[in-house]
Amino acid sequence: VSYRPTPGAFASDAALALLLPAAMQAGQPLRVDGAVSARLLDALPSIEALFAAWGLPRVPVSARRRRRPPWRRPRRGTACFFSGGVDSFYSVLTKRAELTQLIFVHGFDVPLDSELRVSASRAAREAAAAIGLELIEVETDLRRLIDRYVSWELCHGAALASVALQFQERFRRVLIPSTHSYAHLIPWGSHPLLDPLWSTELTEFVHDGTHATRVEKCLALADSDIALRHLRVCWENRDGRYNCGECEKCLRTMLSLAAAGALDRCATLPHRLDPEAV
Numbered sequence: 001v002s003y004r005p006t007p008g009a010f011a012s013d014a015a016l017a018l019l020l021p022a023a024m025q026a027g028q029p030l031r032v033d034g035a036v037s038a039r040l041l042d043a044l045p046s047i048e049a050l051f052a053a054w055g056l057p058r059v060p061v062s063a064r065r066r067r068r069p070p071w072r073r074p075r076r077g078t079a080c081f082f083s084g085g086v087d088s089f090y091s092v093l094t095k096r097a098e099l100t101q102l103i104f105v106h107g108f109d110v111p112l113d114s115e116l117r118v119s120a121s122r123a124a125r126e127a128a129a130a131i132g133l134e135l136i137e138v139e140t141d142l143r144r145l146i147d148r149y150v151s152w153e154l155c156h157g158a159a160l161a162s163v164a165l166q167f168q169e170r171f172r173r174v175l176i177p178s179t180h181s182y183a184h185l186i187p188w189g190s191h192p193l194l195d196p197l198w199s200t201e202l203t204e205f206v207h208d209g210t211h212a213t214r215v216e217k218c219l220a221l222a223d224s225d226i227a228l229r230h231l232r233v234c235w236e237n238r239d240g241r242y243n244c245g246e247c248e249k250c251l252r253t254m255l256s257l258a259a260a261g262a263l264d265r266c267a268t269l270p271h272r273l274d275p276e277a278v
Contacts, residue, residue, distance in 0.1 A: 010168050012036045016063060017198050018142060018162035020047065021189075022149035024056035035066035037200035047197045054154060054187035079103050079136070079167070080175040080208070081160055084123055084232035086253060087177040090217040091208045092131060093224055095175060102128050103174075105163055106139040108156070109235060119242055123230040130226045138163055157190030161198035161205060168202040178209040185210075218256035228266045245270040251278055 012034035023030035041063060048058045080095065082088045082102035092099065104124040110117050121137065128135035142159055143152065152159075157176065164174040176195045179188060195207035209217065221227040231243075233253045238244035245254070254273055257263040264271045 008034075010165050012063065012066075013040055013168070013200060014162040014165040016040065016061070017158045017165055018146065020044075020061070021051060021056065021155035021158050022146055023059050023061075024048065024051055025150035025154075027057050027059060029060045029062070032061070032063040034064065036063040037202075038065050038067065039199060039201050041065055043197040043199070047194065050191070050194050050197075051154070056150075056154070077101055077171045078173040078175070079164065079171045081105070081164075081177060082124060082128070082135070083109055084120065084127060084230055086214060086217050086221060086231070086233060087179060087209060089127075089221055089224070089227040089231065090212065091175055091177040092133075093220060093227065095208065096131065096133075098173075099133055099175075101134045101136055101171070102131075103164065104135055104137050105160070106137065107141055107143055108159065112139070112141060112144075114237075115240060116237055116242065120232060123232060123242075127226055127230040136167075152189070154187065154189045157188075157195055158198070160190065161195070164203065164205070165198070165200070168200060171203050173204045173206055175206050175208040178207055178212075180210070181213045182210050183213070214252070215256045215259065218253065218262075219260045222257065222260035222262035222265075225265075228262060229268075231266060231268050233269075243268050246277065 012032050013036055016032050016036055019030055044061055052058050077100045078098050079101040080091050080099055082092060082104050092102065106112060106117055110120050125135055146155055146159060160176055164171065176190050179190060180186065192207040192210050195205050199205045234243040234247060234250050236244055236247040238246060243250050250269065254263055254269055257266055258273060
């Protein structure tokens with residue numbers, strides 16, 4: 001589905017989310033032209049405090065406070081960011097009854113110039129159709145800009161928020177699938193303390209799935225033929241493969257699926273584990 005947000009209506013909210021980590025990393029003041037959500041501005045001290053605890057210096061931020069939301073039509077949609085990986089499949093499968101749309105972003109984990117974009121997009125479309133949800137595909141070169149200034153590990157949650165903040169007239173809630181469980185939290189750009197702070201008067205962000213470990217998520221995916229048919233976990237993509245089956249992430253996913261008795265049913269990963277590689 002191609003969808004163009006209301007031009008400019010929420011650009012300032014999105015810009016604040018995207019540029020704040022970069023400004024803090026550079027130690028430079030941030031000025032945002034245009035009106036910004038009052039709720040988001042009120043959360044800034046907490047956002048900066050969390051980033052400061054992770055090593056980024058606080059910086060002054062200037063922006064005009066938006067007193068009234070620019071969109072008053074009722075919003076009923078609940079979206080979930082979807083990459084086709086373990087975390088996003090888990091959130092989609094466990095929260096299916098609440099969801100109305102999935103958001104797939106080109107240019108974040110799959111570069112815009114990568115040949116894998118076609119297969120990743122096709123898999124996301126097929127999975128969304130099989131689950132019965134509308135898929136919104138977003139193309140952005142935000143990462144090319146932001147990587148110059150701050151680690152993607154620290155800012156990817158803000159980048160996701162900046163995308164969803166463009167769609168506030170459409171979504172009442174947006175789920176950001178968790179990476180880590182509560183037992184293994186570390187400084188990370190998408191975090192249960194941070195993600196909800198990007199919320200505005202119109203759209204609520206929810207960090208979803210922190211109660212489950214990755215092994216527990218794989219156990220849940222083992223019951224889904226859709227997930228096992230389209231699962232995409234690899235970020236190295238050696239030799240241009242959808243899942244290389246050799247990197248650390250592929251191997252630990254294969255281990256979890258093997259423990260769940262589902263590795264031989266996963267169409268996107270090798271069915272044999274090499275003990276020496278493990």
